[in-house]
Amino acid sequence: MTPSGGTPTGLRLYRPRVSTxxxxxxxxxxxxxxxxxxxxxxxxxxxxxxxxxxxxxxxxAAYRRFLDWASAPWVTVLNVVTLMFVLxxxxxxxxxxxxxxxxxxxxxxxxxxxxxxxxxxxLVVVSxxxxxxxxx
Amino acid sequence: MTxxxxxxxxxxxxSAGGVLAAVFLPSLILLFGLAFPLxxxxxxxxxxxxxxxxxxxxxxxxxxxxxxxxxHSAHRFRYTLYDGLQIKMKRTVAVLTxxxxxxxxxxxxxxxxxxxxxx
Numbered sequence: 001m002t003p004s005g006g007t008p009t010g011l012r013l014y015r016p017r018v019s020t021x022x023x024x025x026x027x028x029x030x031x032x033x034x035x036x037x038x039x040x041x042x043x044x045x046x047x048x049x050x051x052x053x054x055x056x057x058x059x060x061a062a063y064r065r066f067l068d069w070a071s072a073p074w075v076t077v078l079n080v081v082t083l084m085f086v087l088x089x090x091x092x093x094x095x096x097x098x099x100x101x102x103x104x105x106x107x108x109x110x111x112x113x114x115x116x117x118x119x120x121x122x123l124v125v126v127s128x129x130x131x132x133x134x135x136x
Numbered sequence: 137m138t139x140x141x142x143x144x145x146x147x148x149x150x151s152a153g154g155v156l157a158a159v160f161l162p163s164l165i166l167l168f169g170l171a172f173p174l175x176x177x178x179x180x181x182x183x184x185x186x187x188x189x190x191x192x193x194x195x196x197x198x199x200x201x202x203x204x205x206x207x208h209s210a211h212r213f214r215y216t217l218y219d220g221l222q223i224k225m226k227r228t229v230a231v232l233t234x235x236x237x238x239x240x241x242x243x244x245x246x247x248x249x250x251x252x253x254x255x
Contacts, residue, residue: 020222033220039212042157045165046205046240050247052168053198056189057251060182070173079169086165090158100151119158127163133188134167134180 031092038089041082048079094119146211153208156201190255195248202244203237210237 023033048070055066069075097119098112172179188194210233217223217233 018222022222023220033216036212036216036220039209039216042153042161042205043209043213043236043240045161045169046202046209046244048169049164050202050240050244053189053244053251054247056182056185057247057254059254063182063185067173067179070169071175076170076174079165082169083162083165086157086161089154090162093154093158119155123159123162126159130160130163130167134185135177136184 034085035088035092038085041085042089044078045082045086090123146207149204149207150211153204153206157205157208160201161205186251186255189248189251195252199244199248203241206237206240206244207234210234
């Protein structure tokens with residue numbers, strides 16, 4: 001008499017407790033959680049860039065101070081870790097895209113390999129553009 | 137009901153932010169996070185960066201992509217807390233993660249505005 005998924009009152013469901021460290025037991029689970037944790041590092045670097053933009057807006061001296069601060073060992077270590085996590089994000093994201101969306105051209109499904117290759121091409125083109133724009 | 141209407145939009149922003157983070161961030165981290173501060177490459181002139189930032193096209197692209205990347209990050213971290221760390225205070229987690237993304241978006245707008253006015 002209950003709607004699908006609902007629970008009649010008074011009935012107690014068996015809900016096994018999942019351990020907080022469930023993801024350390026298998027390599028694939030571990031990689032999954034590491035991939036999800038890349039979100040923290042994406043946020044960190046966006047904040048870092050916002051502070052850089054603000055410093056540039058404040059003038060030449062503030063920009064120099066930012067670069068000085070950014071050369072501190074802890075910032076360097078954090079940015080190296082950030083780069084590794086963002087690369088993990090990029091590789092896993094590119095790999096998953098063909099599974100998440102079916103691209104059709106002229107009625108035929110584009111093979112996953114082409115979608116993945118297209119994204120790596122995008123990464124190279126965008127990186128080249130960024131390098132050109134900031135070093136011009 | 138509101139939740140149902142907002143959820144697809146958040147997933148769409150999550151995907152867009154994920155693509156942007158994957159293609160834009162590696163080069164930016166390598167350049168502005170490591171190569172320029174550590175002197176591996178000569179950092180760009182202040183005047184040049186200011187000119188790039190003051191361009192309306194840069195303003196719009198940076199604002200849009202930073203907001204999307206922040207939403208991407210907040211959305212993913214929200215589910216990391218639910219499923220990864222088994223934190224089941226759903227409402228609190230959602231308010232904190234999306235709230236942080238909104239704060240970050242406002243800060244982005246502020247910083248870009250300051251830079252655009254400085255030229």
